Each structure stands twice: as C-alpha cells, then as structure tokens.
Amino acid sequence: MLIVRWVGAAVLAVLAVLASACSPESPAPSAPPTSTEVRPDGVVELPPRPREVRLDGVNPCSLLTEGQRARLGLDGRPVLSQAPVGLYPGGDVVxxxxxGFxxxxVAAGISLVTTVGVERFTSGxxxxxxxxxAIHGFPAVVAVPTRLTNYCTVIVDVAVGQLVDVQFRDGGRTPPIPQGQLCRDAEAVAADVMMTLLDR
Structure with missing residues (x-):
C-alpha cells in the first residue's frame, strides 16, 4: 500500500545512514548540531511530559478532522496501514x-508507535x-535529515515507550518545497493530531 512505500522509503534512508555510520569504510559521522539542548555526546535532553496519552488501539486516520485536513492542504483520501518498521523494533506500527494535491x-504520514519511546530520537x-x-505542552523534537531535503519529521513524546511520528514530505513538483517549510508543516500536523488526542 501507499503508506508502506512512503514511510518505508524514509525509514530505509535513515537506517542506511545509521548503517553507513557504523561501516569501517565510511567517513566518520558529522558532529552533532550545536544547541543548548544538545549535550556534548549528542544526546538531546527533553523536559518531562505533562501527562501520559496512551496510543493503544487508536486509529491514526481518525486524528485529523476533515476541516483540519482541508486547512493543511491534505485533500487526498487517508490510507491506513499496519506493518513492521525497522526504525521501531518490537512490533507493527499503525x-x-x-x-495533498x-x-x-505534499504528503503527511502519521505513525503511532507503541514499542519505542522518544529516546530513539534523542540518543544522538x-x-x-x-x-x-513542544506540541501542546508535550516535549517533542524536530528531526531534520542531513542527507535528504524532501521531508521533515516531528516526534512527540506522549507516554513511556510510545510516541507520535509525523512526517511531512514534498510531493515532487517543481520548484521543491524548502525543507524549513516542510518542518513547519510537520509541526502544524503534529499540533492538530495532539489536539485531537487530548480531546478524546
């Protein structure tokens, strides 16, 4: 299905980078970004979440209303999938x-991960x-790929061992959408998703 190919491509790109960083034939990985929130070892420290919002049994396609999708320019039909994702071991990801046309x-992917926590993205x-x-008071990170520029990811820490993964991707037209805009769009999608989750 479409979601498997789209999310899979992004995850494979991340995994390929991870694998190449460990290969003796590749150059040493680049230094972590300079930030007051990043320790010298590359670990990103996050504040505590205000409370837990469990994701078990939640349908990610229910987390954006029709009005929210219209405002975000996502006029396509939501496509639900469930499959293993290498970045998140331990079970299937819904x-x-x-x-959007x-x-x-553009394309937005909303993944609800119940087997891995936000530390997957803060370990450096x-x-x-x-x-x-922060997304509605919940600690989050924006993960900007350093070797690809056609998508951006926002990860929200919602519970111990659980996270919301929102990716926003360029649909391939010319000129390409700047990556900074893709990150802002990913944050906007994450904000609407969290609003729906908090109102449940």
Whole structure:
C-alpha cells in the first residue's frame, strides 16, 4: 500500500545512514548540531511530559478532522496501514498516509508507535539535526535529515515507550518545497493530531 512505500522509503534512508555510520569504510559521522539542548555526546535532553496519552488501539486516520485536513492542504483520501518498521523494533506500527494535491503536492504520514519511546530520537545516533520543540505542552523534537531535503519529521513524546511520528514530505513538483517549510508543516500536523488526542 501507499503508506508502506512512503514511510518505508524514509525509514530505509535513515537506517542506511545509521548503517553507513557504523561501516569501517565510511567517513566518520558529522558532529552533532550545536544547541543548548544538545549535550556534548549528542544526546538531546527533553523536559518531562505533562501527562501520559496512551496510543493503544487508536486509529491514526481518525486524528485529523476533515476541516483540519482541508486547512493543511491534505485533500487526498487517508490510507491506513499496519506493518513492521525497522526504525521501531518490537512490533507493527499503525500509520496513516494522507496526500495533498492542491495547491501543493505534499504528503503527511502519521505513525503511532507503541514499542519505542522518544529516546530513539534523542540518543544522538541518527543522521539528523535534532532540535527541541513542544506540541501542546508535550516535549517533542524536530528531526531534520542531513542527507535528504524532501521531508521533515516531528516526534512527540506522549507516554513511556510510545510516541507520535509525523512526517511531512514534498510531493515532487517543481520548484521543491524548502525543507524549513516542510518542518513547519510537520509541526502544524503534529499540533492538530495532539489536539485531537487530548480531546478524546
């Protein structure tokens, strides 16, 4: 299905970078980004979450209303999937992919991860620039890939061992959407997703 190919491509890119960083034939990984929130060892420190919001049994395609999707420019049909994702070991990841065609070609992927916590993105071992943010008071990170520029990811810490993964991707038209804009769009999607979760 569409979501498997889209999310899979992004995850494979991250995993390929991780694998190459461990290969003796590749150059040493680049230094972690300079930030007051990043320790010298590359670990990103996050504040505590205000409370736990469990994701068990939640359908990710229910987390954006029709009005929210319209405002975000996501006019395609939401596509639900459930499959293993290498970045998140321990079980299947339930995900929803929603494309947009007008006025821009974009795609948003919402993954609800119940087997791995936000530490997967704060440990300093990913080839991405990590910066802290907050989504409706919940600690989160923006993960900006350093070797790809056509998507951006926001990870929200919602519970012990659980996270919300929102990816926002360029749909491939010319000119390409700047990565900074993709990150802002990913944060906007994450904000609407968390609003829905908190209102449940």
């Amino acid at each position: 995900a929803c992919d929603i494309r 007008e006025p821009r070609a 071992d990913l080839a991405a620039e990590i910066r802290r943010t």
